Amino acid sequence: MSDIGSSGVEYTKVAEIKGPIIIVDGITKASFDELVEIETSEGEKRLGRVLEVGNGKAVVQVFEGTSGLAITGTKAKFLGKTMVMPVSNELLGRVFDGLGRPNDGLPEPIADKFLDVNGEPMNPERREYPTSFIQTGISVIDGMLTLVRGQKLPIFSGSGLPHNILAAQIARQANVVGTNEDFAVVFAAIGVQYSEAQYFKRSLEESGALRRSVLFLNLADDPAIERIITPRVALTVAEYLAFDLGMHVLAILTDMTNYCEALREISAAREEVPGRKGYPGYLYTDLANNYERAGRIKGRNGSVTQVPILSMPADDITHPIADLTGYITEGQIVLSRELFRKGVYPPVNVLMSLSRLMKDGVGEGKTRGDHMEVGNQLYDAYSRSQEVRALADIVGRAGLTGVDLKYLDVGDKFETDYLKQSIDENRNLEETLTRAWDILANLPKGELTKIKDKNIEQYFKGGSKPSK
Amino acid sequence: MNSPTPLERTIDQVITKKESEILTQLNKYYIESINNVDSSKSRIEGEYQNIISNAEKKAENLKRQVIGSSKLSARNKELVLIEQAVNDVYVKAKEKLVSYSEDSNYKDMLIKILDESIPNLGSYDIILECLKKDVDLFKNQTEPLGLKYNKKIKIQSNLKNSLGGFKIKSSDGSITLNNTLDSRIESLKPLIRKNIAQILRGMVN
Numbered sequence: 001m002s003d004i005g006s007s008g009v010e011y012t013k014v015a016e017i018k019g020p021i022i023i024v025d026g027i028t029k030a031s032f033d034e035l036v037e038i039e040t041s042e043g044e045k046r047l048g049r050v051l052e053v054g055n056g057k058a059v060v061q062v063f064e065g066t067s068g069l070a071i072t073g074t075k076a077k078f079l080g081k082t083m084v085m086p087v088s089n090e091l092l093g094r095v096f097d098g099l100g101r102p103n104d105g106l107p108e109p110i111a112d113k114f115l116d117v118n119g120e121p122m123n124p125e126r127r128e129y130p131t132s133f134i135q136t137g138i139s140v141i142d143g144m145l146t147l148v149r150g151q152k153l154p155i156f157s158g159s160g161l162p163h164n165i166l167a168a169q170i171a172r173q174a175n176v177v178g179t180n181e182d183f184a185v186v187f188a189a190i191g192v193q194y195s196e197a198q199y200f201k202r203s204l205e206e207s208g209a210l211r212r213s214v215l216f217l218n219l220a221d222d223p224a225i226e227r228i229i230t231p232r233v234a235l236t237v238a239e240y241l242a243f244d245l246g247m248h249v250l251a252i253l254t255d256m257t258n259y260c261e262a263l264r265e266i267s268a269a270r271e272e273v274p275g276r277k278g279y280p281g282y283l284y285t286d287l288a289n290n291y292e293r294a295g296r297i298k299g300r301n302g303s304v305t306q307v308p309i310l311s312m313p314a315d316d317i318t319h320p321i322a323d324l325t326g327y328i329t330e331g332q333i334v335l336s337r338e339l340f341r342k343g344v345y346p347p348v349n350v351l352m353s354l355s356r357l358m359k360d361g362v363g364e365g366k367t368r369g370d371h372m373e374v375g376n377q378l379y380d381a382y383s384r385s386q387e388v389r390a391l392a393d394i395v396g397r398a399g400l401t402g403v404d405l406k407y408l409d410v411g412d413k414f415e416t417d418y419l420k421q422s423i424d425e426n427r428n429l430e431e432t433l434t435r436a437w438d439i440l441a442n443l444p445k446g447e448l449t450k451i452k453d454k455n456i457e458q459y460f461k462g463g464s465k466p467s468k
Numbered sequence: 469m470n471s472p473t474p475l476e477r478t479i480d481q482v483i484t485k486k487e488s489e490i491l492t493q494l495n496k497y498y499i500e501s502i503n504n505v506d507s508s509k510s511r512i513e514g515e516y517q518n519i520i521s522n523a524e525k526k527a528e529n530l531k532r533q534v535i536g537s538s539k540l541s542a543r544n545k546e547l548v549l550i551e552q553a554v555n556d557v558y559v560k561a562k563e564k565l566v567s568y569s570e571d572s573n574y575k576d577m578l579i580k581i582l583d584e585s586i587p588n589l590g591s592y593d594i595i596l597e598c599l600k601k602d603v604d605l606f607k608n609q610t611e612p613l614g615l616k617y618n619k620k621i622k623i624q625s626n627l628k629n630s631l632g633g634f635k636i637k638s639s640d641g642s643i644t645l646n647n648t649l650d651s652r653i654e655s656l657k658p659l660i661r662k663n664i665a666q667i668l669r670g671m672v673n
Contacts, residue, residue, distance in 0.1 A: 008655075009588050010644040026642050028590035075644075079655075086658060090547065093540045106544055107551035110665040111658055207529070208536030 008037065008079040014071045015057065019269030020225040022048070022060050022069065024076045030058045033082045033118070038062055041073030047099065048076075049083060051270065061266060063099055065223035082118065085233045086111030087240040091214045092184060095201060098218025098226040100233035112244075117232040119239060119293050128296040133361045134250065134305060137173035137426035138166075140348045140419050143436055144375040145333055148361030149176065149248055150296035152306040154256075154325050157335040158315040164196050165423055166335075166346045167254050167309055171200070172207040173426045174250050181301065182247040185213040188234035190227045191258030193220050214241075220258075227262040235293045235304070242302030249302065251294070254309035260287075260321045276320040284324045291328045317352075331356040344420045351383055367429055370455040374436045377450040378414065381443060385411025406443055413439050437461060554664045558657070562631065565649060569632045575605050578634065582609065585636055585645050586617050592638030593620040599632060600625040606634070 015025040022038070036048040038060070052059035060076060062069070085100050086109050095104040100117070102108060130150030135142055147153055157163035171185045187204070189197055197217045204210040214237050218230040231253050238251040253259075260279060267280035275281040294306040308329070312322045315337060326332055331354040339347035362371040385407045392400055392408065400408065418435050421427065427435075440448060441462035448456055472480065568574055586594065598606055603625045610621040620639075627635065633648035653660070 008646075010646065011642060012644075013642045026590070028643065029588055090543075093543065106547055108658070108661075110547075110550065110554075110662050112662070114658070205537065206533065208533035211536040211540045 008077040010075050010077040012075050014069075014074045014076065017066050017069055017071060020062055020065055020223070020266060021051070021269045022062060022066060022074070022076065024058045024060055025056065027053065027056050027058045027078075030078050031080075035079045035081055035083050036060045037077040037079060038069070039075040039077070040069055042068075044068075047083075050078070051266075059270070061225060061228070063223065063226045063229060065225060067223075082116050083229070083232075084114040085117050085236045086113075087115055087237055087244075088112035089241075089245055091237055091241075093211050093213070095215040095217065096233070098190070098216060098222055098230040098233075100216065100229070100237075103217060113240065115236050115240060117229065117236045118289075119232070119236055122292070122295055122297065126298050128298045129360065130296055130303070130305075130357050131360045131366070132303075133177070133367050133429075134248070135173075135175050135177050135429055136170050137175075137428070138169065138346060139421060139427050139432040139435060140346060140350060141170075141333065142427070142429055143371075143418070143432045144350055144358075144378060145331070145348070145353050145355040146358040146362050146367075146371075146375075147174075147305060147307070147355065148357040149303040149305050150294060151331075151355070151357045151361075152291050152294040152308070152329040153331050153333065153355055154329045155307060155309040155333045155335065156317060156322050156325075157309060157311050158337055159311050159313075161311070161335045161337060161340055161347065162345060163309050163311065163335060164192065164199070164254060167252050167307070168200050168203040169346075169423055170307060171213065171250070171252055172203060172209045176248050177429070182245070183212060184241050184247045184249045185209065186216075186234050186238040186241070186249055186251045187213060188216040188218075188230050188251070188253045190218050190230045190253065190255055191220050191222075191224070191261075192217070192255065218258075224258075224262045224265055227259050228266065231256070231259055231290050231308075235290060235306075238304045239293060242304045243297060243300050246301035248305070250305050250307065252307045252309070253290075256287075256308045256310040256325065257313070257321055259290075260310075279320050283320060284327070287321075287324055288328045291325070331358075339415070339419070342415070344415050345423065346419070346421070348419060350379060350419070351386065368433060370451065370459060371429075371433065373451040373455060374433055374440070374459075377440060377448055378418070378436055380450055381407065381410050381440065381447075382414050385414070403444065403447070406447075410439055410442050413442060433459075550665055550668060553668050554661050557664045557668075558660065561660075562650075562653065565631050565653075568649070569599070569601065574632065578602070578605065578632075579609050581647050582606070582634065582636070583613060583616075585647055586613060586619065588645055589636060589638045589643050592640060592643065593622070595622050595624060595637045595639060595641075596634055597624045597627045597637070598634040599627050599630060602632065602634070 009029060011024050011026060013025040014022055016023040030050055030053045032050055032053060034050040036050060038046045038048050046062055046064040048060040048062040050058050051061050088109055088111055090109045094102065094106065094109065097103045130148040132149040134147045134149055136147060141147060155163055155166065171187050174185060176183050187200060189200055197219055201215060204213050204215070216230050216234045218226050234253065235251060238249045241247045242249045260283060263283060263286060264279050267274065268278065272280055275283060291306060291308065294304045296303040308325065310321055310325060312319050334349045334352040336347045336349035339349065358375070359372060363369060388400065388404045388407045389411060391404070397405070418439055437459045438461065441460065443462060445456065445460060445462060448460065596606060603623055606623050610623060614621045627648065631649040633652065635644060635646050635648060637644045
């Protein structure tokens, strides 16, 4: 992040310091969202932005926190511009902190442009409907919850679940297939532990994927307020890479729950009327401002695809963050604690997950003709196997029919041979679909009601005994 | 020649039977071992193919990783070198700017900036800090500008270690506007860096 241009007006009258906010008095000229440089009495400089102006006062949110600031001796310089991020293709392969400052020992990037971190809203008329497939190398996602370029598909997780490992795997493996167009990953870690941040960095370095990635790491011990900015700078860079350089960009934001906590902190400090669970009433709008930055634009080559990850407190899917996110995004991937306990990685609960745009991104000419049907059939079979499992708990296996037993078997095989894969296993779509057909081969042909006959003839390897 | 005794015959029969049994068993084990060797062969071939294909995948990954990291490392070294060069150019440019205060444009620029800056200090009277050599330059301007904005402007020559320009403060010291050349250049540094880097990379003549 940069503060180019004007040298700014400096004020020394700090009227109040309240949580992450300072109130500066005697303001003659300030604007909403203006960048402010705060200097402590010891000469340490911090950044902030104007949240409110009026009656000669300005409410300033200090990104690095107000700890150590005093009413006397603190100076606030209003820089006359909003927060900008220097962008160029040199950002690829770089690691930044949560405010967009270099964190890899290298100099500030030499900017091609300076872009407002708040972005510019995409003209709805110019939006292009997402229809192209992104391969993550993870069977359950590619086969059943396909990610499409320009889509926003969140991962709903819980504390202790391996969402960060999954995020890193997606970042390492994600690619666009069948095209020579450039692909990049923008990874924003929001409020993660140091060890997790190191894992992300190492994981991308060791796989050689860092060269096509930009990392923003806001650590758990960094001031919470910085987290407000991290997704914004990350998405600003993603938009630049996509719409200026024509790349297909996958933006992974983890963990959006920490972002929402920071919003709540600011809101409480501003004494705003709290909404559900103390989050501000504008949580929906704020989240939408970030999520809606995904998409494609007519006439431009690139795309921004978002995978925001959020940990649901107490695994509560009705929690405001998950709830509101679900309203804005185009589906969700839900992680299951039960599968995690069974040792299944990635523990994706397919029955609660959905990619709303999958139907538009798969099929003949995009992936493979049987892709959608196989995905639906697997979904159906796994759903039925869950019902049979519940039934078996009551009547025992002896009380099940032959077909029920086959479904039971299919459910187990689905979890062990399809869902489960190692953290460095990159399966291409062909392998994913082959595995899907291998599982479906355990069912009688007559049970495959979601698949067209021609595809059954071409790919089905099982027996032809009709269902009973 | 005596015919074999019944005992000898029985022994012969047992031996023949055992011999045939053993031969049958041997034959069976031989066939089994041949089958085993055949099946092992195909299994070993499968394993061999797996190992080769895994090794190829790993080699490909390793190659990508090595090429990726070496390209990245080379790019990063280039960034550091460019940064050093940019800093050198920047320092030299600042040295050259010391003589800028002799330039005829310098006075006009300062007066224009002062005129634009005064409204930022609200209704307060103003203290102007400048280099000792610039005091005369501002003296003639304080009266018309004071009248224009209805303020008293007091000049102090206490600006030190600066290339030029001025700072203005409100009379109570609560508002400061730094318009020294140093401060202006510092805030424009990101833009200047881009221009210098373009020249160094031969992108601009």
